[in-house]
Amino acid sequence: MWQKNKKPEEVFTPRASDVNESMYVNRPDLESNLIRGLRSGMHLLTYGESGSGKTWLYKKVLKNLNINVYIANLANASRLKSINAEFANLVNRGQQAKKTGYSETKKADLNAGVASGSLQHQGQYSFGEMEPFEACLSHIRNLSGNEQAILVLDNLESIRADQNLLTELANVITLLDDERYASYKVNLLIVGVPGDLREYYRATPNLTTVANRIREMPEVSRMTLDQCKNLIYQGFITELKYNIHDIDSVISHISWVTDRLPQRIHEYCLELAFIGESNNRTIDNTLLDEADKFWLKQSLAANYTVIESMMNERDTKVGRRNQTLYSLGLIESEEFKWSDIEEIVRKEFLESTNNLTLNIPQILSGLSVKDNPIIKRSPKKDAYCFSDPKYRMCLRAMLRKSNNLDLVEKLPISEI
Ligand SMILES: Nc1ncnc2c1ncn2[C@@H]1O[C@H](COP(=O)(O)OP(=O)(O)O)[C@@H](O)[C@H]1O
Ligand SMILES: [Mg+2]
Structure with a gap:
């Protein structure tokens, strides 16, 4: 049966935050470390520079293991000036019907309470109403039944310069030691860029107990040469069905200029695939100069x-x-x-x-x-x-x- 060719932008997706299964390249070392971490029962910290594939990695692994995952975006927390506000969002997103106006009416209180930490927040909620972090844990536990559940705090780097938010995060982690909070059995996966954690420790002197409960994953960094090769093969040959002449030199050029950072590989390949589209779906190394130019112009x-x-x-x-x-x-x-x-x-x-x-x-x-x-x-x-x-x-x-x-x-x- 005749099948429509895929388009370059359906295959190379440098900014997609959801995993495209047919383009995911396995990274066995990182994956098995994460799997072990998840089995350890500890809270986890994973880090790596932007575009290194952290989000795809945890989404893929958690999905394969059938673990319930809920994502709080710290970039959002930074915008809202409160991690609790993002927790409230997370709950609201899950229960759209229940519109409480919560983040509006409570925002002033939340902000006022941030500096002194979320422990002090609890008093601000009227009787019967849970503070946002506990509400979030309870929400996650309700939806997950008896299954393992992870709360991801992604983009730690977006709060690194905000002392108040770092303190709020430290309090969140500390709270998980509290029996009431621990009883929800929700573990954290904190995702950030290199250097974040050290700054975070410096910002929160009373964090040694917390540190004991966090397991640090090895850095997510550039792909191996084989993984980069797989990505390029998968994209151009399997998915796009292009012809590539002298594929080895094409691969070695791409892995050299992109430093094998997954997001950059996708960006570069997208430009090259556009060029190849008007070249009879054929690529050879004479097109690399042009791809370099487009990539430099679009991305750098x-x-x-x-x-x-x-x-x-x-x-x-x-x-x-x-x-x-x-x-x-x-x-x-x-x-x-x-x-x-x-x-x-x-x-x-x-x-x-x-x-x-x-x-x-x-x-x-x-x-x-x-x-x-x-x-x-x-x-x-x-x-x-x-x-x-x-x-x-x-x-x-x-x-x-x-x-x-x-x-x-x-x-x-x-x-x-
Ligand atoms: N394992 C992978 N296989 C193929 N492409 C990947 C993989 N990991 C990441 N990518 C590509 O890199 C982009 C950025 O990955 P992402 O996980 O968002 O990075 P980070 O969260 O570290 O900033 C993704 O949109 C995807 O295009
Ligand atoms: Mg990410």
């Missing part, structure tokens, strides 16, 4: 502009700075020292560096103190890291060594 435009401004400055040393930028893109580790960069510059640009002093420390420190620094000093003293991981991808997709001389050129994106 702000980073592109910053890097471009550093290249355009009228400066006699600009050649060396461009070589330094190019070399930064080649770094694979999170942190690097100036000597690591110098080694790469010398290796990549043999002729123009031979027997010369390069002043890499000055160039790096220059790149780290601009208005929009692309690198910053890492907590460990003499090392640097990228101020945003997108810069690494942008440098990789954007900069090319020119054929002769030791010059670095940028891929122009203005004409598309």
Whole structure:
């Protein structure tokens, strides 16, 4: 039977928050760690940079295990200036019929109570009315019967700068030690970006007991090469039914420029799939330059502009700075020292560096103190890291060594 071809945007969905089963790539190590965590009966914390696949991972695993999952979005809590308000939302979403006007009438009280923590909230609710967190646990327990139930607190990063909300979160976790709250048998899964937890501990000094009850999952980070390969195969071959010539070089390019971050792989593949659509559903590596341009323009435009401004400055040393930028893109580790960069510059640009002093420390420190620094000093003293991981991808997709001389050129994106 004739079947309609799928469209690129049905296959590559960089911003979808619901899992597309036919595109989910297994990540066995992360999955089995999460499964063990769920069996441990502890509250869980999982973290990883934005777009690394945390949300898809827990949704997929919880669904496979048939565990009831309820999601409170801390970005919403941040907008509402109260985690309790998001708990109330969660309950209301589940019982749309029961419109209490609760978050309207109680909002002032909620806000007033936040600073002193949710323990003090309880007195603010009229007789017979549960405070929002307990109402939420009770709601979840009612819907879940005797089955395991998890309350996810996603996007912890959106409250990291808000002391009041961090305190409110600490109180929520502490409350779960309280017999009444614990009796609902709902466990938390807290989802955030790297660094969140440490800041969170600093913000809440009395948290050691809480820390004992939280099990930290290994970081969700880039995919392995095989997982990235699977994703590309799954999308282009199985789902879209494209022809790909020289698939190995296509895969190696995509995994290089995207740093194998799932969201970025989807973004890149979406652009490449659009290009392939008007090329007879055929892809080869001559299309990669164009895909780079579209991806840079659609997804990394702000980073592109910053890097471009550093290249355009009228400066006699600009050649060396461009070589330094190019070399930064080649770094694979999170942190690097100036000597690591110098080694790469010398290796990549043999002729123009031979027997010369390069002043890499000055160039790096220059790149780290601009208005929009692309690198910053890492907590460990003499090392640097990228101020945003997108810069690494942008440098990789954007900069090319020119054929002769030791010059670095940028891929122009203005004409598309
Ligand atoms: N295991 C996976 N397999 C395939 N694609 C994935 C996978 N995990 C994430 N993605 C892709 O990356 C995007 C971002 O993932 P998401 O889980 O929302 O990241 P995070 O929650 O860490 O920001 C998803 O919309 C999806 O396109
Ligand atoms: Mg997420």
